[in-house]
Amino acid sequence: MKRKALALLSGGLDSTLAVKVMLEQGIEVEALNFTSPFCTCTGKNAGCKSEAIRVAEEFGIPIKVMNKGVDYLEVVRKPKHGYGKGMNPCIDCRIFLLRKAKEYMTESGADFVITGEVLGQRPMSQRRHTLDIIERESGLAGRLLRPLSAKHFEPTLPEQEGWVDREKLLAIQGRSRKEQMQLAEDLDVKNYPCPAGGCLLTEVSFVSKVRDVFDHSDQLNLRDFRLLKVARHFRVGPRTKALIGRNEAENELLSRNIQPGEATLRWIDGSSPLGVLMGVVDDALLETSAKILLRYTRAEPGAECRVNVVIDDNERIIAVPNEFSDPSIEGYRV
Template sequence: MQRKAIALLSGGLDSTLAVKVMLEQGIAVEALNFTSPFCTCTGKNAGCKSEAVRVAEEFGIPIKVMNKGVDYLEIVRNPKHGYGKGMNPCVDCRIFLLQKAKEYLEESGADFVITGEVLGQRPMSQRRDTLRIIERDSGLEGLLLRPLSAKHFKPTIPELEGWVDREKLLSIQGRSRKEQFELAEELDVKNYPCPAGGCLLTELSFVGKIRDVFDHSDELNMRDFRLLKLGRHFRIGERTKVIVGRNEAENALLETAVQRGEATLRWSDGPSPLAAVMGRTDADLLRVAAQVLLRYTKAPFGETATVGVTVQDETAPLNVENTLDEAAVERLRV
């Protein structure tokens, strides 16, 4: 009887190798890939989602792509096991993903779960003690196999039952990737664009933007976090934020992101970036948003300027004094 594993597949080197090691042992593998607004792992033309799909297609295995969802945002807001150097709840994140994998394990009729985790590679979530916590709290004790570091742990049920040959598993540990590169060469694994991955939650320069959304949201939604990667952000009201695009590509993305009742602004008398006003759009807030926008145009400072305000495809002119100086704009910047 062929046994089946559910694999967490990011598209990076470690998870790709873990899948390949299982396939080499004749295990059927089905992959899960989780998308997040905080992922920085992007190749030249594609992100981790696309890479995971590419790997799955190359290996001939099915893959299910899942959004982490609003329940994940609540974990980021209040993680049981705390943060790393930024707002990265790495331990809670792994538990969350593996709980989802356990649910899918039961739905799909698979036998166990595999990951590309390597003992000692990541300072927060891949220490021996935290790896035990992750396995326990995910509900996968005995059914979570980490093929790249398996020999550093007690045998799992798949090994004890003979579904997997423990002797063919690995004993990689530490932060060096040398052994993974050698294993990739041995197993003919190529084109791995993001061997280390990346998460905006670890970047200290990004933390303020994340906290700002948490602090000024009546209800969390994924859009607000996806937009954190775009443009310049300004908090102009308790429930109002302005995002000013930095190029035409960002302008286009911001324009499609505004929701019913929100607004976009452009200077009417010359080249202008797009400003998206998210949240409440009271008249006084639109005036401040227009003044912020004008700092990124060639509108003469100190004079009245006209800004086109578009709400639900209807545009109206707004005349404002261009008197918000650079220091005042910076005080509003998130």
């Protein structure tokens, strides 16, 4: 009977190699890829999802793409095992993904799960102790196989039952990628991306934006976190944020993400970025946001300026003075 593995596939070198090692042993593989609002990929660098799909297509295996969802935001807000150097809950994140994989195993018909984890490669989530915690708390004890470092661990059920030949698994350890690159050459794996961090939660400069959303939200919304990667952000009220586009692509993205009751703003008498008021909207907040918007136009300092405001299908013009200096708007910047 042919056995099936469910692979967590990011599209990076390690997870790609883990899949290839299983395929070389005649194991049927289905890939599972997770998208996140905190991925460093952008429209110009669609890495993550597209790389995983490319690898799946190249290997001829099915792939399912899942969004981490609002329940993942709760993991980020209060992780059981704490954060790394930024606001990255790496251990809890890994447990979350593997629990989702375990839930999907029944639907996919998979017998076990594989990952590209390498012992000692990542300082927080890939130490022996934390790898043991991740396996135990994911509910996959015995059915979680890490092909690249398998020989550093006790044999899993797939190895014990002879579904997988342990002798053909690897004993890679540490942060160097030399062994993986040699393995890629041996297995004819090409066009893999260069190793790099892919999570904005590891970037200390990004943490303040994430905390701001958590601190000022009655209900978590994936949209609010996705938009942290674009535009200029200003906290103008406890439940209100103004976003100012930096180019036409961002203006278009912001306009597509407006929710009912929120407002768009543009200076009428010259070239203007798009301003968006997200959350609670009132006249005082509109005026403050319009003044911030004017700092990114060529409106004459001190001049009374006309700003077009659209809320749902209602359009009106408000007049506000261009009176904010750069230090003035810094007090609002997130």
